[in-house]
Amino acid sequence: MNTMDLGAGLGxxxxxNNATTQIDPKVVEAMLPYLxxxxxxxxxxxxxGVPVEKAIERAREQVADxxxxxxxxxxxxxxxxxxxxxxALWSALWSQKGKTEIITTPVEHPAIMQTCDFLASxxxxxxxxxxxxxxxxxxxxxxxxxxxxxxxxSVMWANNETGNIYPVPELAExxxxxxxxxxxxxxQAVSKIPVDLKNTKINMLSFSGHxxxxxxxxxxxxxxxxxRFIPFMKGGHQERGxxxxxENVPYIVGLGVACELAKKHLEDVNSxxxxxxxxxxxxxxxxxxxxxxTGDESRRTDNTLNIAFKFVEGEAILLMLNEYGxxxxxxxxxxSDSLEPSxxxxxxxxxxxxxxxxxxxxxxxxxTEEDINKTLEVLPQIISTLRSMSPYWKEGKPQIQGLDHExxxxxxxxxx
Amino acid sequence: xxxxxxxVKDHFLHPRNARVIEDANAVGDVGSIICGDALRLMLKxxxxxxxxxxxxxxxxxxxxxxxxxxxxxxxLKGKTLKEAEKITTQxxxxxLGGLPPEKMHCSVMGREALDAAIANYHGQSYENSxxxxxxxxxxxxxxxxxxxxxxxxxxxxxxxxxxNYTKAGGGCGSCxxxxxxxxxxxxxxxxxxxxxxxxxxPTPIPSITVSTSTTSSPAFSSIGTVTSAKGATAAVxxxxxxKTKSSPIYDDVVKILKEVSDGLTDGxxxxxxxxxxxxxxxxxxxxxxxxMMKDMTLGFLKQKLTDGTGRQINVATR
Numbered sequence: 001m002n003t004m005d006l007g008a009g010l011g012x013x014x015x016x017n018n019a020t021t022q023i024d025p026k027v028v029e030a031m032l033p034y035l036x037x038x039x040x041x042x043x044x045x046x047x048x049g050v051p052v053e054k055a056i057e058r059a060r061e062q063v064a065d066x067x068x069x070x071x072x073x074x075x076x077x078x079x080x081x082x083x084x085x086x087x088a089l090w091s092a093l094w095s096q097k098g099k100t101e102i103i104t105t106p107v108e109h110p111a112i113m114q115t116c117d118f119l120a121s122x123x124x125x126x127x128x129x130x131x132x133x134x135x136x137x138x139x140x141x142x143x144x145x146x147x148x149x150x151x152x153x154s155v156m157w158a159n160n161e162t163g164n165i166y167p168v169p170e171l172a173e174x175x176x177x178x179x180x181x182x183x184x185x186x187x188q189a190v191s192k193i194p195v196d197l198k199n200t201k202i203n204m205l206s207f208s209g210h211x212x213x214x215x216x217x218x219x220x221x222x223x224x225x226x227x228r229f230i231p232f233m234k235g236g237h238q239e240r241g242x243x244x245x246x247e248n249v250p251y252i253v254g255l256g257v258a259c260e261l262a263k264k265h266l267e268d269v270n271s272x273x274x275x276x277x278x279x280x281x282x283x284x285x286x287x288x289x290x291x292x293x294t295g296d297e298s299r300r301t302d303n304t305l306n307i308a309f310k311f312v313e314g315e316a317i318l319l320m321l322n323e324y325g326x327x328x329x330x331x332x333x334x335x336s337d338s339l340e341p342s343x344x345x346x347x348x349x350x351x352x353x354x355x356x357x358x359x360x361x362x363x364x365x366x367x368t369e370e371d372i373n374k375t376l377e378v379l380p381q382i383i384s385t386l387r388s389m390s391p392y393w394k395e396g397k398p399q400i401q402g403l404d405h406e407x408x409x410x411x412x413x414x415x416x
Numbered sequence: 417x418x419x420x421x422x423x424v425k426d427h428f429l430h431p432r433n434a435r436v437i438e439d440a441n442a443v444g445d446v447g448s449i450i451c452g453d454a455l456r457l458m459l460k461x462x463x464x465x466x467x468x469x470x471x472x473x474x475x476x477x478x479x480x481x482x483x484x485x486x487x488x489x490x491x492l493k494g495k496t497l498k499e500a501e502k503i504t505t506q507x508x509x510x511x512l513g514g515l516p517p518e519k520m521h522c523s524v525m526g527r528e529a530l531d532a533a534i535a536n537y538h539g540q541s542y543e544n545s546x547x548x549x550x551x552x553x554x555x556x557x558x559x560x561x562x563x564x565x566x567x568x569x570x571x572x573x574x575x576x577x578x579x580n581y582t583k584a585g586g587g588c589g590s591c592x593x594x595x596x597x598x599x600x601x602x603x604x605x606x607x608x609x610x611x612x613x614x615x616x617x618p619t620p621i622p623s624i625t626v627s628t629s630t631t632s633s634p635a636f637s638s639i640g641t642v643t644s645a646k647g648a649t650a651a652v653x654x655x656x657x658x659k660t661k662s663s664p665i666y667d668d669v670v671k672i673l674k675e676v677s678d679g680l681t682d683g684x685x686x687x688x689x690x691x692x693x694x695x696x697x698x699x700x701x702x703x704x705x706x707x708m709m710k711d712m713t714l715g716f717l718k719q720k721l722t723d724g725t726g727r728q729i730n731v732a733t734r
Contacts, residue, residue, distance in 0.1 A: 313452060315478035319428060332452060332478070341452070353449040389434045389482060391456040391474035392449060407445065407454055407476075 012325040013371040017211075018160050018188060018304060018362035019329055023254075024213040030257040031215075034250035042247050043238070052249050059256025063220055066259035067205065068196030076221045076239045077252050081187045082111040084206030084221035085154075087232035087243075088183040089115050092152035092204075093124060095228035096181070099151035101125045105137060105166075106347040108156050109185055111206075113343065129155075134296040135164045135348045142171055146178040153182050157189030157205075161331055161344040161360055162295025163304025165193060169200045176201035181227065187211055191262035192269055192301040203227045209251065213364070214258035218251035265365045273363050274302035276372050280361060281305050283376040288383050294350055294358060303363040306331070308354040309383055311392040317359055320382040326375055331358040420479060421513035427483035432490050433472040434482075440472075444533030446525055453477030453522070455485050457529035459492065461537055466497040473529075480512075480519040487511045488526040501534065503527070504703040520587060521557030552594050555587025560598060567602040570679075573614055575599070579716070580679040586712055656688065663691040665725045672724045673698065676717060680704060686717065695730045696721055705733075 014022065034055065040048030042056055057072070064072040078084045089102065089112070102119065104112060106128045116126045127145050129137045137155070146153065153175045157168045168184045175182040183204040189195065191212040197205065204227065209218040221243075223229050229242060236244035281293060290310040309317065314332030321328055331342035332355070341355035350358070361375070387393040391407045420428070440458035447454035453476060460470040471489040475482045488508055492500055508523040509515050515523060535541065549560040566572060566581040575595045579585045585592050603613050660666060670688060677686040684702035691697070696717075704713040714731050721729040 311449075311476065313477050313481075316428070316482060319425075319479040323429060352452070356449065356452045389431060389474055390476040391445070391454055392476050407449065407456070 012327060013374060014327050015361040015363060015367065015371065015375065016327045016329050017364035017367075018163075018360065020210045020216065021213045021364055022366060023215055024258060024261055026261060027214050027254045027258045031250040031254040034253050038249070042249065052247075055253050056247055056249060059252045062256035062259050066195075066263050067190070067220075067222055068198050069222055069224075070198040071225060073240065074197075074222055074224055076223060076243050077247060077255070078219040078221050078243055079217060079245075079248070080219040081109075081185065081206045081208035082219070083232070084208075084219050085109070085111040085183075085185055086115050087221055088204045088206060089119060089152065089154065090232050091228075091230045092181050092183065093119065094230045096151050099149050101127060101147060101150045103127050103129070103142070103145045103150060103153040103155075103180075105129045105131060105155055107131055107135060107159055107161075107164075107344045108154070109160060109187065112154055112156070112185055124151075125149075131347050133349055135159060135162050135294075135344070136296055136299070137166060139167065139170060139174065143174050143178070146175065146180050148179075150178070150180045153180050155182075155184055157184045157186040157195075158192065158301045159295070159344060160188045161342060161358075162306045162348075163188070163300035163362075164295045165189065165299045165301060168202065172201040172203075188301060188304075191266065192303055194266065197222060197224070209255040209258060212258050212262045214255045215251055218248055218255045220255070268365050270302055273365060273367060276367055276369060277303060277305050277361075277363055279369075280363075280372050280375065281307070283372075284379060287376070287380045291383075292354075294345065294348065303367075305361045307359055307361070308350065309357040309359065310354055311390050312357050312383060312386040314357050314359055316386050317357070317382060320386070321375075321378070324374070324378045326378070329360050329362075331360065332356045419516055420483075421515075423487075423511075423513040424480055424483040424515065427486040427512065428479040431473075431482055431486040433470075433486065433493075434474065435472045436474065437470055437472045440470075442533040442537035444529040444531065444536055446528045446532055447477070449476060453481045453525060455481065455525055455529045457485070457488070457526075457533045459533050459537070461497060468492050468495050468497065468500060477522070477525075478519070480515055480522040481525065483512055484508055484515070484522040484526045485529075488530065492530070497534065497537070500530065503530065504706075504709075506703060506707045506709055510707060520555045521551070524557040552598065553582075553584035553587065553591045556583040558582050558584035563595060563598050564602050567599055568606065571606065571611065573599065573603075576716075576719075577679075580676060581681065583682065586716075657690065660688070660691045665727065665729075666691060668725045669696055669721060672720050673717070676720060684709075684713070686713070689734050694727055695732065697732055697734055700733055 034052070038052050038055070040050075040052045042049055042053040056077075060072040060075045060077075063075045067075075069075060078087065092102070093100070100123065102116060102124060104116060104126065116124075120126045129141055129145065131137055142153070153171065155166050155168060155171050158165045168186075172182040172184070181203045182201065183206070184202055186195065186205050186207045188211065190207045203224050205222040207220055210216040223242065231242050231244065233244045236246070238244055238247055284291065284307060285293070288309070292308055294306045294308055314330030318328060318330050331345050341352060341358070345355035345358060437458040437460050440460050441463070442459040442461050444457040445454070455477070456474045458472045459468050461468055471492040473485040473489050475485040488503075491503060491508070491511060505520070505523040505527045508526050509520065552558055552560050552563055562582050563578055563584050566578060570577070570581060572578055572581065575585050575592045578595050578599065585595050607613055663669075669691060673686050673688050680686065680702070682703050684700065684704035686704065687699040687701075689697040689699050698717065700710060700713060703709050710733075714733070718729060718731045721731065
């Protein structure tokens, strides 16, 4: 395998950072000794284990500091955010006898949605908040759903597709008032917005390393002291008996460094990266007709832009972008395994006609102005090429006579 | 990113005939913006010679939908209408050097647009198959309604039978569990109508009530070859040699092949050529006679015949 071939050619432009991020070279550097030299098991009593154990505790402090957690022992290392999410949901149900309800939103990541579906088929009651056309939720509605039977409220901090930021500290406060445990999937929020857990009522928080320039295969579940908890993975005393399994030492060390770097670069994301995102948005909206931003422009992460291009299909746009070495992603059906557009677009009632043409650009601190300029240079041509092939795009085109069928581009229909 | 062949990429990035033929006399529209793909196929057919003089398309859809449309127009140009009718989805796929399994329905859409254009040329309308609800089988683009209909009308009880009738589940097989669910759903209604459901023990094929397959709906006989297959079976019977006829499994084999043939709704036909011991020689026609479909059909027949006769049967074509 040619290790220099990224698929998009050298110097590819990576605007898919909500899917995964490149590993910061400093993270790799920090990990290497724990791959090359320090192979010991942190649980061992002998000398091989000691430096490893210390490295894990150091990383735990770095993560706790990054999240603003009061105590480092509130940090549990897991394999990924999906494991953290599963753990949070199962633990909330198992540890609170008689409580069988979970409150969540219809725009969560599948790690929450599909686990909820499973739990529902095994007796739990799942209540979904409504979301508006912009993807926002209503705090009063949230409060009205909380009952003495509610085991957990789980609301994502930021949405992966639209970047929408949800009022998680406020929601946690409301849940606390009603004695309800609160969990948030913060995968898309950490490293993009300030997080200070000690000044919130959040009980549990999940995130993963690979969205913040650490490698894949490492995640975190924050569990506030005093929160009822039952481990999901059993079979060892690691992580104070809360997550069995020998610690993934190099990745834990890498995550610690990634958290430190993310904290340091937060300001850069909130200013420079945000300006690039805004430039991309303005550039697209001013040069391409018939497109619109999905989600809530006033409350979204600074790195994310989700835009719907009417009359064209997302996967075709991605393929053409890829020809120019530009990587983005789509909520279209064809770019996923399912044949329907993303559940987020459907929950927001974006018509299928537009949902199929949504493209998400997600930036990172490694994104440059040149990347954005190049994208703005090629995108209008791509959209117009595809539109010229589309039976829905009629502008300035002659019509064939005697058709018994017209393609309805403005269909508001959604399939069940 | 999907793993597309160079040919698919070429036809996507440099589509042939992506334009409007203003004086087209055969236009086929399939799909919708709701489904995420739509294709308008435009043909200019010489009314005297019925030669397709020009073909073009407009497609809304993913890369492979555009590439399949482009390939189809290239395949159509210069062909007579009769030749064009014979183009199969597999030939479109082969022309492109293959499509990812998830994208096979793109070639199906092309084939449907061709049907629609031909119907339009003859002054008929064509109901496109995207109206058939939730897409269950992604490989062959078969929707839930088509499967339900097949189960309902033919009292099908196994996934295998559904594959036989609709092709659903015949590709990667990932929808087999869903098909099982659909069969159960339909049988709830069937039982309400007083039809007893056969036991859950694997049902040998003779228990399919042959009488119901002869009362297939008009939709089936219009796409399929129920009537002609019957005629063909009779004709073949006359040609079959005495050795074949004296085979102890002759009656079973004829019956099973007939049922399979009747169940093929894509214009394919299966006929008996000869039986020699445990070797059954068949003749295949239509889409089932070539490529991946041929292998699948032969494999399927082998299993059916082995199950139905209680012997290890080998199936081959001549």
